[in-house]
Amino acid sequence: MTQMSVPWKPGEPVEYRGVKALIVGLSKVVYAIGRPILSRLAFPIFVCSVFGIALLVFATTLLFGFVDDRLIETATNGPELGLAGGELTVAEIAAGLEAAGVWWTGLLKYLFWPVQYAIVRDIIISLGIFCFALVTPAFAIWWERKSAGRIQSRPGPMRVGNWHGWAQPPADGIKLLQKEDLVPADADGPLFRIAPYLVYIPVMAAFATLPFGSYWVFRNLDVGLLLILAMLGIEVIGVVVAGWASHSKWAIYGAMREACHMVSYEIPMGMALLIPVMCVGSLSLVDIGGAQDGGWHTWLVFRNPFTFGAALIYFIASLASCKRAPFDLPEGESELVAGFLTEYSGFRWALFFFAEYTAMFVVAGLMVVLFLGGWHSPLPASWGAQLGDGVIGRAIKGLIFSGPALFIIKGYLMIFVQIWIRWTLPRIRIDQVLYACVQVMLPVVMVLLLCNTVWELFFPPDSIVAIVFNVIMALIGAVVVVSFLVVMARGFINRRREVGYLAVDLMPGG
Amino acid sequence: MSDSFSTTRPIGSHRFAAVLMVVMFLANTARAWAGETGVPQAESGMLEAVFFYVFAAGALFSGLMICAGKNVIRMAVWLFFVLGSVAMLYFLLGANFLAVIQFIVYAGGILILLIFGVMLTNRSPWVRLDIKPREVAIAAAVGLVLMVTLVGMITVTDWPEEMAVADGLTVAEIGRGLLTTYLVPFEVVSVLLLVVMIGAAYLARQES
Numbered sequence: 001m002t003q004m005s006v007p008w009k010p011g012e013p014v015e016y017r018g019v020k021a022l023i024v025g026l027s028k029v030v031y032a033i034g035r036p037i038l039s040r041l042a043f044p045i046f047v048c049s050v051f052g053i054a055l056l057v058f059a060t061t062l063l064f065g066f067v068d069d070r071l072i073e074t075a076t077n078g079p080e081l082g083l084a085g086g087e088l089t090v091a092e093i094a095a096g097l098e099a100a101g102v103w104w105t106g107l108l109k110y111l112f113w114p115v116q117y118a119i120v121r122d123i124i125i126s127l128g129i130f131c132f133a134l135v136t137p138a139f140a141i142w143w144e145r146k147s148a149g150r151i152q153s154r155p156g157p158m159r160v161g162n163w164h165g166w167a168q169p170p171a172d173g174i175k176l177l178q179k180e181d182l183v184p185a186d187a188d189g190p191l192f193r194i195a196p197y198l199v200y201i202p203v204m205a206a207f208a209t210l211p212f213g214s215y216w217v218f219r220n221l222d223v224g225l226l227l228i229l230a231m232l233g234i235e236v237i238g239v240v241v242a243g244w245a246s247h248s249k250w251a252i253y254g255a256m257r258e259a260c261h262m263v264s265y266e267i268p269m270g271m272a273l274l275i276p277v278m279c280v281g282s283l284s285l286v287d288i289g290g291a292q293d294g295g296w297h298t299w300l301v302f303r304n305p306f307t308f309g310a311a312l313i314y315f316i317a318s319l320a321s322c323k324r325a326p327f328d329l330p331e332g333e334s335e336l337v338a339g340f341l342t343e344y345s346g347f348r349w350a351l352f353f354f355a356e357y358t359a360m361f362v363v364a365g366l367m368v369v370l371f372l373g374g375w376h377s378p379l380p381a382s383w384g385a386q387l388g389d390g391v392i393g394r395a396i397k398g399l400i401f402s403g404p405a406l407f408i409i410k411g412y413l414m415i416f417v418q419i420w421i422r423w424t425l426p427r428i429r430i431d432q433v434l435y436a437c438v439q440v441m442l443p444v445v446m447v448l449l450l451c452n453t454v455w456e457l458f459f460p461p462d463s464i465v466a467i468v469f470n471v472i473m474a475l476i477g478a479v480v481v482v483s484f485l486v487v488m489a490r491g492f493i494n495r496r497r498e499v500g501y502l503a504v505d506l507m508p509g510g
Numbered sequence: 511m512s513d514s515f516s517t518t519r520p521i522g523s524h525r526f527a528a529v530l531m532v533v534m535f536l537a538n539t540a541r542a543w544a545g546e547t548g549v550p551q552a553e554s555g556m557l558e559a560v561f562f563y564v565f566a567a568g569a570l571f572s573g574l575m576i577c578a579g580k581n582v583i584r585m586a587v588w589l590f591f592v593l594g595s596v597a598m599l600y601f602l603l604g605a606n607f608l609a610v611i612q613f614i615v616y617a618g619g620i621l622i623l624l625i626f627g628v629m630l631t632n633r634s635p636w637v638r639l640d641i642k643p644r645e646v647a648i649a650a651a652v653g654l655v656l657m658v659t660l661v662g663m664i665t666v667t668d669w670p671e672e673m674a675v676a677d678g679l680t681v682a683e684i685g686r687g688l689l690t691t692y693l694v695p696f697e698v699v700s701v702l703l704l705v706v707m708i709g710a711a712y713l714a715r716q717e718s
Contacts, residue, residue, distance in 0.1 A: 188581070188583070188584070190584070191583065191584060191587060194587070198587075198590075221606050222606060222607075222680070222681050222682070223606045223607050223610045223681050226607075226610040226611070226614065227606075227610050227613075229614065230610050230613035230614040230617070230618055231613070233613070233614055233617075233618030233619075234590075234613060234617045234618045236618070236622055237587075237590055237617065237618075237621060237622060237625070240622065240625050240626070240629075241583065241587060241625070244583055244625070244629060245583075252629070255629070256626075256629065256630075259622060259625070259626050259629075262622075263619075263622055263623075263626075266618070283681055
């Protein structure tokens with residue numbers, strides 16, 4: 001039995017014994033070593049990690065450039081496209097690496113020998129997707145808090161991690177993991193416990209067919225779009241079960257609202273998604289993304305006025321589908337305590353939030369693939385073809401013309417728009433939510449669908465009218481984006497005069 | 511869960527549907543075991559076989575739990591697992607479209623409506639099913655007859671040696687089929703749905 005005072009819990013020394021004493025002692029050592037390093041070097045660590053991620057992107061661009069080549073060859077052999085395609089041999093890996101301009105294949109081909117088995121690649125890719133789906137919510141939560149702070153003229157989290165509170169999400173995660181796993185006495189225990197997984201697993205499953213690049217997709221299903229739609233749809237079951245099993249008025253009301261608005265918003269969402277499907281003629285997300293590789297004017301959002309409307313409707317419905325404001329009625333803190341989350345705490349509560357933020361990326365990614373050019377940059381991909389297949393050429397192609405990095409950047413931009421809307425618009429009432437869906441969005445999207453059908457029938461993409469409209473839409477889009485950037489730049493240059501020194505100095509990168 | 515919440519509202523059709531479903535799964539499994547077909551063999555992938563048994567067992571177990579349950583929402587969640595497992599089996603057979611439609615229509619639509627209906631129409635949150643012996647007898651008799659029929663049919667049928675696996679690119683063929691060969695049935699079904707929608711709108715209309 002030892003008496004110890006721990007630095008992170010000031011006050012009386014606490015008695016620890018046995019294994020606990022060992023754990024506390026070790027934690028004290030780690031804390032003593034780690035704290036000064038972390039607090040002094042947080043910013044260098046942050047910068048290094050940013051550069052590390054950039055290098056990682058470079059390396060993966062290189063590596064998967066070679067996988068691309070392999071898969072283009074195997075793609076014709078069967079329906080199982082994607083990174084997890086057919087079996088490879090060590091010689092093929094070596095040949096692929098050589099084709100990619102890597103000269104030290106002697107060692108590398110043996111380093112990559114497990115990759116020849118499809119199941120090993122499956123496991124690696126699943127782990128990669130899982131890691132991405134863990135990092136995204138952590139980053140998005142920090143970003144959301146900082147953005148909320150900026151919008152409300154306050155700095156947001158500033159303390160944890162010493163650099164603009166960058167360690168706040170991990171700290172929250174550790175806190176939530178330590179909390180007691182509370183199940184109310186009157187709740188339906190098994191259902192209460194299982195509900196967070198019913199929400200989280202479908203969202204993760206949606207990543208199975210979400211393409212990050214033309215071959216950066218776990219499985220290129222011919223029904224990829226429908227699968228993601230289905231996964232977003234069955235997420236509701238988890239929320240409704242959570243609300244019902246909590247055995248609490250607030251939770252039941254929250255669950256009712258969720259079921260109500262999700263079931264109704266699925267209809268305009270599905271119909272809006274039909275419009276890009278109609279334009280491209282495929283339900284496969286890889287095909288739809290690949291059809292937009294000719295520069296920003298070929299992005300489907302600029303194709304004709306109706307696809308633009310569809311993009312707008314889809315975006316609104318996607319806000320509703322991941323319970324973001326102004327559609328966050330299932331939580332509705334001001335009237336329902338916390339809605340379906342009222343009785344949840346600790347890890348299960350955290351799972352709901354992981355699911356919400358991961359779903360934000362899924363719907364943002366779907367928007368990007370369907371309307372905003374997917375993994376292509378605004379420059380035509382054909383320009384990149386002249387760069388050759390060397391290491392440098394591949395890297396430039398992957399980072400500037402078309403690659404997963406661009407997809408992730410666009411997805412995060414869409415997440416930022418969701419955050420921005422959440423902290424700008426007030427929550428609307430449930431009857432207004434349903435009115436907006438059934439009496440406004442549904443007729444509008446029906447008209448859009450009909451008009452787009454007629455448009456595609458009478459003005460195919462290579463007809464004069466279609467080209468004129470496409471060019472006009474694309475120019476309007478470019479003008480809007482550029483003027484937005486100009487306004488942003490003006491605000492950034494004059495930031496000290498506009499918001500004052502204190503606020504500027506508390507801003508990351510200010 | 512206290513007894514004061516329990517209501518006595520027998521819903522015989524649910525129980526009957528559950529029995530029917532379990533019988534169908536039993537029959538499917540029996541077919542798989544007896545006919546040595548329908549089960550992915552080792553040459554088509556060890557992993558597929560493992561997944562087949564996992565999901566088949568999951569569907570069967572969840573079906574049995576529907577039968578054994580008395581709590582409607584729990585039964586709905588078990589039904590969700592049944593539907594999900596069957597969708598996974600469709601995926602294993604390469605019928606992607608069918609699997610996804612299973613998720614969208616049954617899991618995402620009908621199941622939600624079922625839970626929603628139960629939550630809206632019952633005064634007490636803990637809806638329980640209390641089954642009368644007479645209903646058990648009827649359900650057992652019907653289930654037995656169905657099982658005998660199915661098992662008989664399965665043993666009589668001459669099953670193909672090769673397992674039929676779709677090529678995973680089914681959606682284009684299904685679409686083409688629906689709009690060419692099967693256009694009339696497709697339109698008839700859509701008219702039926704229209705009639706149902708008009709009926710629902712008529713029922714939900716405000717009396718004024």
